Amino acid sequence: MKKFILTLVAAVGFAAGAQASESGIHWDKAPVNTxxxxxxxxxxxxxxxxxxxxxxxxxxxxxxxxxxxxxxxEIKDNLLFTTDKVGETMKAAINPKEAKEWFGANPPDLTVIARSRAGAGGTGADYLYTFLRTFYRDDTKATGWNNLAFPSVGMPHVLWQLQGERRAVFEEVEEHGSKTQVFKGWEQLSPGTMTSVQYDQAVGDLVNYLQWMGEPAQNTRTRVGVGVLVFLAFFIFVAWRLNAAFWKDVK
Structure with a gap:
Protein backbone atom coordinates (compact mmCIF):
# COMPACT_ATOMS: atom_id res chain seq x y z
CA MET A 1 0.00 0.00 0.00
CA LYS A 2 2.87 2.37 0.88
CA LYS A 3 4.52 1.69 -2.47
CA PHE A 4 1.24 2.37 -4.28
CA ILE A 5 0.77 5.70 -2.47
CA LEU A 6 4.31 6.81 -3.36
CA THR A 7 3.77 5.85 -6.97
CA LEU A 8 0.46 7.69 -6.92
CA VAL A 9 2.10 10.87 -5.74
CA ALA A 10 4.62 10.47 -8.56
CA ALA A 11 1.80 11.15 -10.98
CA VAL A 12 1.50 14.65 -9.61
CA GLY A 13 5.21 15.22 -10.13
CA PHE A 14 5.12 14.21 -13.78
CA ALA A 15 2.05 16.36 -14.36
CA ALA A 16 3.73 19.38 -12.82
CA GLY A 17 6.91 18.59 -14.73
CA ALA A 18 5.33 19.55 -18.03
CA GLN A 19 5.09 23.14 -16.81
CA ALA A 20 8.41 23.42 -14.98
CA SER A 21 11.43 25.28 -16.27
CA GLU A 22 14.73 23.46 -16.64
CA SER A 23 17.26 23.81 -13.82
CA GLY A 24 20.17 24.48 -16.14
CA ILE A 25 22.28 21.54 -14.90
CA HIS A 26 24.21 19.41 -17.33
CA TRP A 27 22.18 16.47 -18.69
CA ASP A 28 24.09 13.20 -18.64
CA LYS A 29 24.16 11.24 -21.89
CA ALA A 30 21.66 8.38 -21.76
CA PRO A 31 23.01 4.99 -22.89
CA VAL A 32 20.29 4.54 -25.51
CA ASN A 33 20.55 1.54 -27.81
CA THR A 34 17.14 0.46 -29.09
CA GLU A 74 6.15 -14.27 -21.24
CA ILE A 75 4.13 -11.07 -21.46
CA LYS A 76 1.14 -12.74 -19.76
CA ASP A 77 3.25 -14.28 -17.01
CA ASN A 78 5.41 -11.27 -16.17
CA LEU A 79 3.94 -7.99 -17.40
CA LEU A 80 0.13 -8.13 -17.37
CA PHE A 81 -0.85 -6.49 -14.09
CA THR A 82 -3.58 -4.12 -15.27
CA THR A 83 -5.34 -6.39 -17.79
CA ASP A 84 -5.59 -10.05 -18.78
CA LYS A 85 -5.46 -9.47 -22.54
CA VAL A 86 -2.17 -9.20 -24.40
CA GLY A 87 -3.79 -7.09 -27.11
CA GLU A 88 -4.84 -4.36 -24.65
CA THR A 89 -3.09 -1.01 -24.40
CA MET A 90 -0.97 -0.19 -21.36
CA LYS A 91 -3.53 1.36 -19.04
CA ALA A 92 -2.64 2.69 -15.60
CA ALA A 93 -3.86 0.86 -12.53
CA ILE A 94 -5.26 4.06 -11.04
CA ASN A 95 -8.91 4.93 -11.60
CA PRO A 96 -9.06 8.01 -13.90
CA LYS A 97 -12.09 9.46 -12.11
CA GLU A 98 -10.41 9.15 -8.71
CA ALA A 99 -7.15 10.59 -10.06
CA LYS A 100 -8.98 13.62 -11.45
CA GLU A 101 -10.86 14.06 -8.18
CA TRP A 102 -7.69 13.84 -6.08
CA PHE A 103 -5.29 15.82 -8.26
CA GLY A 104 -7.52 17.86 -10.57
CA ALA A 105 -6.17 16.07 -13.66
CA ASN A 106 -5.27 12.59 -14.81
CA PRO A 107 -1.57 11.60 -14.69
CA PRO A 108 0.06 12.26 -18.07
CA ASP A 109 0.57 9.52 -20.60
CA LEU A 110 4.19 8.37 -20.99
CA THR A 111 4.08 6.84 -24.46
CA VAL A 112 6.14 9.62 -26.05
CA ILE A 113 7.66 11.19 -22.92
CA ALA A 114 11.23 10.58 -24.17
CA ARG A 115 10.49 12.47 -27.37
CA SER A 116 8.56 15.33 -25.76
CA ARG A 117 11.23 16.25 -23.19
CA ALA A 118 13.99 17.09 -25.70
CA GLY A 119 15.50 20.54 -25.24
CA ALA A 120 18.65 22.61 -25.33
CA GLY A 121 20.24 20.40 -22.68
CA GLY A 122 20.08 17.29 -24.87
CA THR A 123 17.57 14.67 -25.91
CA GLY A 124 14.48 13.69 -23.97
CA ALA A 125 16.25 10.46 -23.04
CA ASP A 126 19.17 12.48 -21.61
CA TYR A 127 16.77 14.50 -19.47
CA LEU A 128 14.97 11.41 -18.13
CA TYR A 129 18.28 9.64 -17.44
CA THR A 130 19.53 12.65 -15.47
CA PHE A 131 16.22 13.23 -13.71
CA LEU A 132 15.84 9.65 -12.44
CA ARG A 133 19.42 9.66 -11.07
CA THR A 134 19.42 13.01 -9.23
CA PHE A 135 16.81 12.58 -6.51
CA TYR A 136 17.87 13.40 -2.96
CA ARG A 137 16.34 13.62 0.50
CA ASP A 138 14.87 17.02 1.39
CA ASP A 139 12.75 17.23 4.55
CA THR A 140 11.49 20.68 3.58
CA LYS A 141 9.42 19.15 0.76
CA ALA A 142 6.02 17.51 1.21
CA THR A 143 7.20 14.24 -0.33
CA GLY A 144 10.54 14.30 1.48
CA TRP A 145 12.38 14.37 -1.87
CA ASN A 146 13.88 16.91 -4.24
CA ASN A 147 15.67 16.69 -7.57
CA LEU A 148 18.63 18.47 -9.16
CA ALA A 149 17.26 18.29 -12.70
CA PHE A 150 13.84 19.47 -11.57
CA PRO A 151 14.09 21.51 -8.33
CA SER A 152 11.03 21.37 -6.05
CA VAL A 153 9.57 18.50 -8.05
CA GLY A 154 6.28 17.15 -6.70
CA MET A 155 7.26 13.57 -7.51
CA PRO A 156 8.84 11.34 -4.84
CA HIS A 157 11.73 9.04 -5.64
CA VAL A 158 9.80 5.88 -6.56
CA LEU A 159 13.06 4.01 -7.24
CA TRP A 160 14.63 4.89 -3.88
CA GLN A 161 14.65 1.30 -2.66
CA LEU A 162 16.91 0.43 -5.59
CA GLN A 163 19.24 3.43 -5.25
CA GLY A 164 19.05 4.02 -1.53
CA GLU A 165 18.69 7.39 0.18
CA ARG A 166 21.11 10.21 -0.64
CA ARG A 167 21.65 13.78 0.47
CA ALA A 168 22.85 16.46 -1.91
CA VAL A 169 25.86 18.42 -0.63
CA PHE A 170 25.77 22.12 -1.49
CA GLU A 171 28.32 24.83 -0.90
CA GLU A 172 27.44 28.48 -0.48
CA VAL A 173 29.44 30.72 -2.82
CA GLU A 174 29.28 34.41 -3.59
CA GLU A 175 28.74 35.45 -7.19
CA HIS A 176 28.31 39.04 -8.33
CA GLY A 177 27.65 40.19 -4.80
CA SER A 178 24.99 37.59 -4.01
CA LYS A 179 25.24 34.21 -2.33
CA THR A 180 24.11 31.05 -4.10
CA GLN A 181 24.13 27.32 -3.45
CA VAL A 182 26.39 25.22 -5.67
CA PHE A 183 26.06 21.43 -5.85
CA LYS A 184 29.24 19.65 -4.78
CA GLY A 185 28.37 15.97 -4.54
CA TRP A 186 26.39 13.22 -2.84
CA GLU A 187 26.31 11.75 0.65
CA GLN A 188 24.82 8.25 0.86
CA LEU A 189 22.45 8.03 3.83
CA SER A 190 21.34 4.42 3.39
CA PRO A 191 22.19 1.75 0.84
CA GLY A 192 19.82 0.51 -1.81
CA THR A 193 19.36 -2.97 -3.18
CA MET A 194 21.62 -2.03 -6.10
CA THR A 195 25.11 -0.60 -6.32
CA SER A 196 25.58 2.78 -7.98
CA VAL A 197 26.67 1.12 -11.23
CA GLN A 198 23.76 -1.31 -11.18
CA TYR A 199 21.27 1.48 -10.53
CA ASP A 200 22.63 3.60 -13.38
CA GLN A 201 22.32 0.58 -15.67
CA ALA A 202 18.74 -0.07 -14.54
CA VAL A 203 17.76 3.56 -15.16
CA GLY A 204 19.51 3.35 -18.53
CA ASP A 205 17.41 0.31 -19.41
CA LEU A 206 14.20 2.09 -18.34
CA VAL A 207 15.05 5.18 -20.37
CA ASN A 208 16.06 2.99 -23.31
CA TYR A 209 12.61 1.38 -23.20
CA LEU A 210 10.88 4.77 -22.98
CA GLN A 211 12.87 5.90 -26.01
CA TRP A 212 11.89 2.76 -27.94
CA MET A 213 8.24 3.02 -26.86
CA GLY A 214 8.00 6.51 -28.37
CA GLU A 215 8.53 4.95 -31.81
CA PRO A 216 8.62 1.13 -31.84
CA ALA A 217 9.09 1.08 -35.63
CA GLN A 218 12.25 3.19 -35.54
CA ASN A 219 14.61 0.23 -36.02
CA THR A 220 12.52 -1.09 -38.92
CA ARG A 221 12.46 2.41 -40.41
CA THR A 222 16.23 2.59 -40.19
CA ARG A 223 16.71 -0.81 -41.85
CA VAL A 224 14.28 0.06 -44.64
CA GLY A 225 15.98 3.43 -45.14
CA VAL A 226 19.40 1.81 -45.47
CA GLY A 227 17.96 -0.72 -47.94
CA VAL A 228 16.41 2.05 -50.03
CA LEU A 229 19.70 3.96 -50.15
CA VAL A 230 21.59 0.81 -51.21
CA PHE A 231 18.98 0.17 -53.93
CA LEU A 232 19.18 3.75 -55.19
CA ALA A 233 22.98 3.58 -55.31
CA PHE A 234 22.81 0.32 -57.31
CA PHE A 235 20.12 1.73 -59.60
CA ILE A 236 22.17 4.87 -60.27
CA PHE A 237 25.16 2.71 -61.21
CA VAL A 238 23.03 0.58 -63.58
CA ALA A 239 21.44 3.69 -65.12
CA TRP A 240 24.85 5.25 -65.64
CA ARG A 241 26.19 2.13 -67.41
CA LEU A 242 23.02 1.83 -69.54
CA ASN A 243 23.27 5.47 -70.52
CA ALA A 244 26.88 4.93 -71.57
CA ALA A 245 25.90 1.83 -73.61
CA PHE A 246 22.99 3.59 -75.38
CA TRP A 247 25.04 6.62 -76.39
CA LYS A 248 28.41 4.99 -77.13
CA ASP A 249 27.88 5.06 -80.96
CA VAL A 250 26.55 8.61 -81.03
CA LYS A 251 29.09 11.21 -82.04
Whole structure:
Protein backbone atom coordinates (compact mmCIF):
# COMPACT_ATOMS: atom_id res chain seq x y z
CA MET A 1 0.00 0.00 0.00
CA LYS A 2 2.87 2.37 0.88
CA LYS A 3 4.52 1.69 -2.47
CA PHE A 4 1.24 2.37 -4.28
CA ILE A 5 0.77 5.70 -2.47
CA LEU A 6 4.31 6.81 -3.36
CA THR A 7 3.77 5.85 -6.97
CA LEU A 8 0.46 7.69 -6.92
CA VAL A 9 2.10 10.87 -5.74
CA ALA A 10 4.62 10.47 -8.56
CA ALA A 11 1.80 11.15 -10.98
CA VAL A 12 1.50 14.65 -9.61
CA GLY A 13 5.21 15.22 -10.13
CA PHE A 14 5.12 14.21 -13.78
CA ALA A 15 2.05 16.36 -14.36
CA ALA A 16 3.73 19.38 -12.82
CA GLY A 17 6.91 18.59 -14.73
CA ALA A 18 5.33 19.55 -18.03
CA GLN A 19 5.09 23.14 -16.81
CA ALA A 20 8.41 23.42 -14.98
CA SER A 21 11.43 25.28 -16.27
CA GLU A 22 14.73 23.46 -16.64
CA SER A 23 17.26 23.81 -13.82
CA GLY A 24 20.17 24.48 -16.14
CA ILE A 25 22.28 21.54 -14.90
CA HIS A 26 24.21 19.41 -17.33
CA TRP A 27 22.18 16.47 -18.69
CA ASP A 28 24.09 13.20 -18.64
CA LYS A 29 24.16 11.24 -21.89
CA ALA A 30 21.66 8.38 -21.76
CA PRO A 31 23.01 4.99 -22.89
CA VAL A 32 20.29 4.54 -25.51
CA ASN A 33 20.55 1.54 -27.81
CA THR A 34 17.14 0.46 -29.09
CA UNK A 35 18.63 -2.64 -30.74
CA UNK A 36 19.65 -4.08 -27.34
CA UNK A 37 16.73 -6.41 -26.64
CA UNK A 38 17.98 -7.44 -23.18
CA UNK A 39 18.07 -3.79 -22.11
CA UNK A 40 14.62 -3.13 -23.58
CA UNK A 41 13.13 -6.17 -21.85
CA UNK A 42 14.51 -5.10 -18.48
CA UNK A 43 13.31 -1.56 -19.13
CA UNK A 44 9.81 -2.85 -19.92
CA UNK A 45 9.78 -4.77 -16.62
CA UNK A 46 10.81 -1.66 -14.68
CA UNK A 47 8.22 0.44 -16.51
CA UNK A 48 5.39 -1.95 -15.68
CA UNK A 49 6.45 -2.31 -12.03
CA UNK A 50 7.22 1.31 -11.19
CA UNK A 51 5.45 3.56 -13.71
CA UNK A 52 2.27 1.85 -14.87
CA UNK A 53 0.57 2.15 -11.48
CA UNK A 54 -0.23 5.78 -12.31
CA UNK A 55 0.90 6.50 -15.86
CA UNK A 56 -0.66 4.94 -18.91
CA UNK A 57 0.99 4.32 -22.26
CA UNK A 58 -2.23 4.57 -24.24
CA UNK A 59 -0.55 4.26 -27.64
CA UNK A 60 1.32 1.06 -26.79
CA UNK A 61 -0.16 -2.43 -26.73
CA UNK A 62 1.34 -5.18 -24.62
CA UNK A 63 1.65 -7.50 -27.62
CA UNK A 64 3.94 -4.95 -29.30
CA UNK A 65 6.56 -6.11 -26.80
CA UNK A 66 7.01 -9.12 -29.05
CA UNK A 67 9.13 -6.73 -31.16
CA UNK A 68 11.75 -6.77 -28.40
CA UNK A 69 11.90 -10.56 -28.19
CA UNK A 70 9.15 -11.42 -25.70
CA UNK A 71 6.53 -14.09 -26.38
CA UNK A 72 2.83 -13.76 -25.63
CA UNK A 73 3.23 -16.20 -22.74
CA GLU A 74 6.15 -14.27 -21.24
CA ILE A 75 4.13 -11.07 -21.46
CA LYS A 76 1.14 -12.74 -19.76
CA ASP A 77 3.25 -14.28 -17.01
CA ASN A 78 5.41 -11.27 -16.17
CA LEU A 79 3.94 -7.99 -17.40
CA LEU A 80 0.13 -8.13 -17.37
CA PHE A 81 -0.85 -6.49 -14.09
CA THR A 82 -3.58 -4.12 -15.27
CA THR A 83 -5.34 -6.39 -17.79
CA ASP A 84 -5.59 -10.05 -18.78
CA LYS A 85 -5.46 -9.47 -22.54
CA VAL A 86 -2.17 -9.20 -24.40
CA GLY A 87 -3.79 -7.09 -27.11
CA GLU A 88 -4.84 -4.36 -24.65
CA THR A 89 -3.09 -1.01 -24.40
CA MET A 90 -0.97 -0.19 -21.36
CA LYS A 91 -3.53 1.36 -19.04
CA ALA A 92 -2.64 2.69 -15.60
CA ALA A 93 -3.86 0.86 -12.53
CA ILE A 94 -5.26 4.06 -11.04
CA ASN A 95 -8.91 4.93 -11.60
CA PRO A 96 -9.06 8.01 -13.90
CA LYS A 97 -12.09 9.46 -12.11
CA GLU A 98 -10.41 9.15 -8.71
CA ALA A 99 -7.15 10.59 -10.06
CA LYS A 100 -8.98 13.62 -11.45
CA GLU A 101 -10.86 14.06 -8.18
CA TRP A 102 -7.69 13.84 -6.08
CA PHE A 103 -5.29 15.82 -8.26
CA GLY A 104 -7.52 17.86 -10.57
CA ALA A 105 -6.17 16.07 -13.66
CA ASN A 106 -5.27 12.59 -14.81
CA PRO A 107 -1.57 11.60 -14.69
CA PRO A 108 0.06 12.26 -18.07
CA ASP A 109 0.57 9.52 -20.60
CA LEU A 110 4.19 8.37 -20.99
CA THR A 111 4.08 6.84 -24.46
CA VAL A 112 6.14 9.62 -26.05
CA ILE A 113 7.66 11.19 -22.92
CA ALA A 114 11.23 10.58 -24.17
CA ARG A 115 10.49 12.47 -27.37
CA SER A 116 8.56 15.33 -25.76
CA ARG A 117 11.23 16.25 -23.19
CA ALA A 118 13.99 17.09 -25.70
CA GLY A 119 15.50 20.54 -25.24
CA ALA A 120 18.65 22.61 -25.33
CA GLY A 121 20.24 20.40 -22.68
CA GLY A 122 20.08 17.29 -24.87
CA THR A 123 17.57 14.67 -25.91
CA GLY A 124 14.48 13.69 -23.97
CA ALA A 125 16.25 10.46 -23.04
CA ASP A 126 19.17 12.48 -21.61
CA TYR A 127 16.77 14.50 -19.47
CA LEU A 128 14.97 11.41 -18.13
CA TYR A 129 18.28 9.64 -17.44
CA THR A 130 19.53 12.65 -15.47
CA PHE A 131 16.22 13.23 -13.71
CA LEU A 132 15.84 9.65 -12.44
CA ARG A 133 19.42 9.66 -11.07
CA THR A 134 19.42 13.01 -9.23
CA PHE A 135 16.81 12.58 -6.51
CA TYR A 136 17.87 13.40 -2.96
CA ARG A 137 16.34 13.62 0.50
CA ASP A 138 14.87 17.02 1.39
CA ASP A 139 12.75 17.23 4.55
CA THR A 140 11.49 20.68 3.58
CA LYS A 141 9.42 19.15 0.76
CA ALA A 142 6.02 17.51 1.21
CA THR A 143 7.20 14.24 -0.33
CA GLY A 144 10.54 14.30 1.48
CA TRP A 145 12.38 14.37 -1.87
CA ASN A 146 13.88 16.91 -4.24
CA ASN A 147 15.67 16.69 -7.57
CA LEU A 148 18.63 18.47 -9.16
CA ALA A 149 17.26 18.29 -12.70
CA PHE A 150 13.84 19.47 -11.57
CA PRO A 151 14.09 21.51 -8.33
CA SER A 152 11.03 21.37 -6.05
CA VAL A 153 9.57 18.50 -8.05
CA GLY A 154 6.28 17.15 -6.70
CA MET A 155 7.26 13.57 -7.51
CA PRO A 156 8.84 11.34 -4.84
CA HIS A 157 11.73 9.04 -5.64
CA VAL A 158 9.80 5.88 -6.56
CA LEU A 159 13.06 4.01 -7.24
CA TRP A 160 14.63 4.89 -3.88
CA GLN A 161 14.65 1.30 -2.66
CA LEU A 162 16.91 0.43 -5.59
CA GLN A 163 19.24 3.43 -5.25
CA GLY A 164 19.05 4.02 -1.53
CA GLU A 165 18.69 7.39 0.18
CA ARG A 166 21.11 10.21 -0.64
CA ARG A 167 21.65 13.78 0.47
CA ALA A 168 22.85 16.46 -1.91
CA VAL A 169 25.86 18.42 -0.63
CA PHE A 170 25.77 22.12 -1.49
CA GLU A 171 28.32 24.83 -0.90
CA GLU A 172 27.44 28.48 -0.48
CA VAL A 173 29.44 30.72 -2.82
CA GLU A 174 29.28 34.41 -3.59
CA GLU A 175 28.74 35.45 -7.19
CA HIS A 176 28.31 39.04 -8.33
CA GLY A 177 27.65 40.19 -4.80
CA SER A 178 24.99 37.59 -4.01
CA LYS A 179 25.24 34.21 -2.33
CA THR A 180 24.11 31.05 -4.10
CA GLN A 181 24.13 27.32 -3.45
CA VAL A 182 26.39 25.22 -5.67
CA PHE A 183 26.06 21.43 -5.85
CA LYS A 184 29.24 19.65 -4.78
CA GLY A 185 28.37 15.97 -4.54
CA TRP A 186 26.39 13.22 -2.84
CA GLU A 187 26.31 11.75 0.65
CA GLN A 188 24.82 8.25 0.86
CA LEU A 189 22.45 8.03 3.83
CA SER A 190 21.34 4.42 3.39
CA PRO A 191 22.19 1.75 0.84
CA GLY A 192 19.82 0.51 -1.81
CA THR A 193 19.36 -2.97 -3.18
CA MET A 194 21.62 -2.03 -6.10
CA THR A 195 25.11 -0.60 -6.32
CA SER A 196 25.58 2.78 -7.98
CA VAL A 197 26.67 1.12 -11.23
CA GLN A 198 23.76 -1.31 -11.18
CA TYR A 199 21.27 1.48 -10.53
CA ASP A 200 22.63 3.60 -13.38
CA GLN A 201 22.32 0.58 -15.67
CA ALA A 202 18.74 -0.07 -14.54
CA VAL A 203 17.76 3.56 -15.16
CA GLY A 204 19.51 3.35 -18.53
CA ASP A 205 17.41 0.31 -19.41
CA LEU A 206 14.20 2.09 -18.34
CA VAL A 207 15.05 5.18 -20.37
CA ASN A 208 16.06 2.99 -23.31
CA TYR A 209 12.61 1.38 -23.20
CA LEU A 210 10.88 4.77 -22.98
CA GLN A 211 12.87 5.90 -26.01
CA TRP A 212 11.89 2.76 -27.94
CA MET A 213 8.24 3.02 -26.86
CA GLY A 214 8.00 6.51 -28.37
CA GLU A 215 8.53 4.95 -31.81
CA PRO A 216 8.62 1.13 -31.84
CA ALA A 217 9.09 1.08 -35.63
CA GLN A 218 12.25 3.19 -35.54
CA ASN A 219 14.61 0.23 -36.02
CA THR A 220 12.52 -1.09 -38.92
CA ARG A 221 12.46 2.41 -40.41
CA THR A 222 16.23 2.59 -40.19
CA ARG A 223 16.71 -0.81 -41.85
CA VAL A 224 14.28 0.06 -44.64
CA GLY A 225 15.98 3.43 -45.14
CA VAL A 226 19.40 1.81 -45.47
CA GLY A 227 17.96 -0.72 -47.94
CA VAL A 228 16.41 2.05 -50.03
CA LEU A 229 19.70 3.96 -50.15
CA VAL A 230 21.59 0.81 -51.21
CA PHE A 231 18.98 0.17 -53.93
CA LEU A 232 19.18 3.75 -55.19
CA ALA A 233 22.98 3.58 -55.31
CA PHE A 234 22.81 0.32 -57.31
CA PHE A 235 20.12 1.73 -59.60
CA ILE A 236 22.17 4.87 -60.27
CA PHE A 237 25.16 2.71 -61.21
CA VAL A 238 23.03 0.58 -63.58
CA ALA A 239 21.44 3.69 -65.12
CA TRP A 240 24.85 5.25 -65.64
CA ARG A 241 26.19 2.13 -67.41
CA LEU A 242 23.02 1.83 -69.54
CA ASN A 243 23.27 5.47 -70.52
CA ALA A 244 26.88 4.93 -71.57
CA ALA A 245 25.90 1.83 -73.61
CA PHE A 246 22.99 3.59 -75.38
CA TRP A 247 25.04 6.62 -76.39
CA LYS A 248 28.41 4.99 -77.13
CA ASP A 249 27.88 5.06 -80.96
CA VAL A 250 26.55 8.61 -81.03
CA LYS A 251 29.09 11.21 -82.04
Missing amino acids: TDTASLQNGAKLFVNYCLSCHSAAFMRFNRLKDIGLTDQ
